[in-house]
Amino acid sequence: MPRDTAELFGKPTPRIDGVAKVTGAARYASDEPVANPAFAWLVTSAIARGRVGGLRLDSAKAVPGVIDILTHDNVGALAQPPAQMDGGPTTTTLETDQIWHDGQIIAIVVAESFEAAREAANRVEVDYVAEPPSATFDSPGVQVEPHKTTEDSKDPAKGDAAAALAAAEVKIDARYSTPTQHHNPIELFTTTCVWDGPHLTIYEGSQAMWGLKANVAKQLGMDPAMVRTISRFVGGAFGSRGGTTSRTAWIAIAAKRLGRPVKLVATRDQGFTIATYRAETRQHLALGASRDGKLTAFVHEGWEVTSRPSGYNVAGVDTTARMYACPNIATAVHVVHADRNTPGFMRAPPETPYMFALESGMDELAHALNMDPIELRRVNDTKIDPVSGKPFSSRSLMACFDQAAAKFGWSGRNPKPGSMRDGDWLIGWGCATATYPTNIGPAAARLAVTPEGKVTVQLAAHEIGTGAYTVVAITAARSLGLKVDDTTVMLGDSSLPPVTVAGGSNNAATTANVVYKACEEVRRRLAEAATADPASPLHGADAASLQLKGGTLMGPTGASEPFKAALSRVTGGVLEVHAENAPQGSKPGAVAGLYEGKSAMVRGTGRENVTTFAFGAHFVEVRVHERTREIRTPRVVSAFSAGTIVNPMTAHSQFMGGALWGLSAALFEATEIDRKTARYVNHNLADYLIPVNADVPDIQVLVVPEEDDQVNPLGIKGIGEIGIVGMNAAVANAVFHATGTRIRDLPIRAESLL
Amino acid sequence: MHQSSDTRGPSRRGVMGAAAGLAAGSAARVAAQPAVSGAESGGHVAMRLQINGHDHDLNVDVRTSLLDALREHLDLTGSKKGCDQGQCGACTVLIDDQRELSCLTLAIAAQGRRITTIEGLAGADGALHPMQQAFIDNDAFQCGYCTPGQILSAVACVAEGHATTDADIQEHMSGNLCRCGAYPKIVLAIKQARGQMGRG
Secondary structure: OOOOOOHHHHHHHHHOOOOHHHHHOEEHHHHHHOOOOEEEEEEEEOOOOOOEEEOHHHHHOOOOOEEEEEEEEHHHHOOOOOOOOOOOOOOOOOOOOEEOOOOOOEEEEEEEEEEHHHHHHHOEEEEEEOOOOOOOOOOOEEEEEOOOOOEEEOEEEEHHHHHHHHOOOOOEEEEEEEEOOOOOOOOEEOOOEEOOEEEEEEOOOOOHHHHHHHHHHHHHHOOOHEEEOOOOOOOOOOOOOOOOOOHHHHHHHHHHOOOOOEEEOOHHHHHHHOOOEEEEEEEEEEEEEEEOOOOEEEEEEEEEEEEOOOOOOOOOOOOOOOOOOOEEEEEEEEEEEEOOOOOOOOOOHHHHHHHHHHHHHHHHHHHOOOHHHHHHHHHHEEEEEOOOOOEOOOOOOOHHHHHHHHHHHHHHHHOOOOOEEEEEEEEEEEEEEEEOOOOEEEEEEEEEOOOOEEEEEEOOOOOOOOHHHHHHHHHHHHHOOOOOOHHHEEOOOOOOEEOOOOOOOHHHHHHHHHHHHHHHHHHHHHHHHHHHHHOOOOOOOOOOOOEEEEEEEEEOOOEEEEEEHHHHOOOOEEEEEEEEEOOOOOOOOOHHOOOOOOOOOOOOOOOOOEEEEEEEEEEEEEEOOOHHHHHHHEEEEEEEEOEEEOOOHHHHHHHHHHHHHHHHHHHHOOOOOEOOOOEEOOOOOOOOOOOHHHOOOOOEEOOOOOOOOOOOOOOOOOOOOOHHHHHHHHHHHHHHHOOOOOEEOOOOOOHHHH | OOOOOOOOOOOOOOOOHHHHHHHHHHHHHHHHHOOOOOOHHOOOEEEEEEOOOOEEEEEEEOEHHHHHHHHHHOOOOOOOOOOOOOOOEEEEEEEEOOEHHHOEEHHHHHOOEEEEEEEHOOOOOOOOHHHHHHHOOOOOOOOOOOOOHHHHHHHHHOOOOOOOOHHHHHHHHHOOOOOOOOOOHHHHHHHHHHHOOOOO
């Protein structure tokens, strides 16, 4: 049984990597020093569909300092396309002459300097065989098909939703859309490859160290044991660095051809097309209810854009159908194949777009019922997952609504749209549910402790800004009764024990539970040695009752001995343990799969006896200028309840950053696509709008305490993604309250309200 | 004095070559076709940069940005590349105590000026600058990638007298993007540090 988690966790702790990050000492992938690198520059396609008819390279090769140019002709057969997380196909790059999308890699120039490589790349002349491309929804030539369902993910269905909807006393029926978005982490997409004989080292920001290693090895036909991936710090990821993309293997091949390290730093605009993105969606939502607000019918359909070969989709109906009690559920998801790069995970991939529709729709239903939107959620709150019939392991949704509402001052709201104003500014107050499934993955960790109480923990987990180093340090130090300051944590290196992908907000639960397990092994060995030794004051005590606390091994009666003395009974030097953890509910072989680079996870909806989610509530005030329709968001209150909070300091930052992402999704972010050429238009940080400091309102984050020993032994739920979910709807709901205009297409901008 | 010599380029050229390269670079700018003009190819130039109180001698492609000089030739990788086109602020350094974008500054144009990077902000004894400590104390970052630029910009923001009110700080820190959304904590950090910073 784990110790009382309140004793271990909950103390705000500054990041142990803080000094490295504020002094410039933190080495992100492209910061790693390598000897005498050559520099790569990508040549990308200027058309979205067709093929490369020919490349004229003479002018490029004439640039002083150019060493090599990789094309389909000279390296195309040397690598297979990277495996995808969904197991399906994706677009190719140099493997063939086919062009699947705008900005596809079609050649790579390698030179003595960035400057020479860039100039030469600009001198590559491409003869395209172009065909008219299909850009997005409604473009001629797109192919629409139902998404593929699996045993783990079926479209939720129950009862007879169509009949219930037809018979409903009150109903809403509406269509919504969400735009293309790009992660745009501030760190560019970079790859540096170094060969040492048959050994390949890849420096690349990654959310899946062992996955990247296994995938690239497979692409190159290598033994994975010969590939090492290093990513000690990641300059933002948000899902963009979870999968393996095409560039990595080509840079490895470039380095192999040269017998010299090769470094690629792709440009910001290339990042829009050589990696993934959040695809645009269209959704249809219909809700039926009785006069008292109880849902009787739930219909949610989605359409999502993807590339020609990939079936990637996020199918957020699997979350929305579980939000509220409802006896009749019908859902469907379709993919729309266009001439685009393959989309991928972006912060709360299913929930961000799909909860926009549901939480907008709930607000519309509340309005139709003349009911307070919080009360509508309360009437339909449920402790039972309406899709599976399993209980939620915990669900503090209404506690979040109530606490955030009180802080926000919701009771002072006049529900009539357009009724609140301050001079020329129309004031609107809106709210929405936040949620995210609670996932956990298998992991391994190595822990070493010295007699002086110095601890080193090593595992190939991922510091993408979540505070991962500090989560591990806190767990190890507090579980061993030692000091966080005496803990050294090493992450981000595939030569360390494997950890599943840092996705699905699983990192804290995954790493803390495996590190706790390693600490428990240390405790057990010290306790058994002490209780068996007549020289110990703990001799004869029950080993299971001993705890490591305050630098001592302590018995239940208060007898204790210093950590050093306890450790000396086990070893004269350093005690090292290797722990592996397959969370309850893992499929057979989950830990073995880690060593093959597989990224398994026990999902919130995939457990035997319970459904596990975290919940929250957003409240936002918008102000819309009566004449200019300028939209401002002066204040936000968001409450979250997510089980054990390992480090309140960094958790607050993640919740707050997530809420800001939600505001950004509501009001700013959209990748614009030229419909004729199927090319991204605003592929830079000046034209792709993200908030700057002056855009940020007063954001208050409340954490509602919650204990949940069913999600995992330490009771940790994920917190990295929930913050974004539902905020887009809360803003839209507030805009409706301010103006009486319902906006169902994101982002909401002044022109939406003209 | 630190001596750094970079000989990675295809050839080393003397002062005359440097002058020719500079002239060609200027001409290319006027023509607004720098990427396809042949004149600037491969011209290397010797230069001396004063960074964090030390002189560094370099021989690099005349087109090398100050950011690439720092990162690729001097192993000063604290200055980050987030866009390479002056939009994100991650490459911010102080030049003669003014905040500048090192990606939009040619290295050769920074000669004779005092350059301060994040590596040079802490004291010689390693004691953190009050702004660095304030960023840690307020958790004013997550991934940390924009942080060096934010901190140098924050130091300049205070020195400029633009850190008197929250709104003033927010406005004058809006040239540094933070995708993790640490902005409110960056404001808190600046408010903590502003009273602790000495003159300049």
